[in-house]
Amino acid sequence: MSMSIDNTAVSCSKRQGFFYAVGKNSGEDLLINRSKMAGEEHLEEKEILDExxxxxxxxxxxxxxxxxxxxxxxxxxxxxxxxxxxxxxRLAERIEAIEKKKVAVGELDITLYRDDLKQKTDDPKLIDSILPVSIESKSVILIDDVLYTGRTIRAAMDALMDIGRPQRIQLAVLIDRGHRELPIRPDYIGKNVPTSKEEEIAVQLNEIDGTDTVMIRTKS
Known part of the structure; x- marks a missing residue:
């Protein structure tokens, strides 16, 4: 393969995922990242929470x-x-270990309540939601991994209010990364992580990902 860099004719050979370009005139070796030649983006990862x-x-x-x-x-x-x-x-297990009392745990699927759903229905159904007890007059604590714009939490509150009338709703998140678009603030925060909108927060849990870690990813 041959190409031109800075008006210098070069020949290229591929070794271990990179192209090595050898200038025919200067004799200099130029290392060219193959993915950059293809216009691909890289994600730089940094672990911010381990197991x-x-x-x-x-x-x-x-x-x-x-x-x-x-x-x-x-x-x-x-x-x-x-x-x-x-x-x-996991929180329920820790609370039981401390208080010697079981705490009810429910599951909420808020997909049909999201305001960015293209085909939003006027009568959304909680298809995959499980609430083992009534939430009437209870203190309901919503649990999520990452708090970002607040739209997921708004959808969750809409879903809860269709089920019952809790005495109060609180919010616990593992990561608060900022950039709120709605006036929503968590009551319990595992870690505040200031981010730019170009960065990503990736939470991996052993139950589904095979490992416990929180990574911040930056495009480069």
Missing amino acids: KAIGRALTRLAHEIIERNEGVDAVVLVGIKTRGIYLAN
């Missing part, structure tokens, strides 16, 4: 939930599908 850090954050959140609600007799944890469900179950 132990996630565990410590959830333990702290469990204590905060117990303290703020003066126990858990009237508390219902509701995980937002998908990863919020697994976080809610």
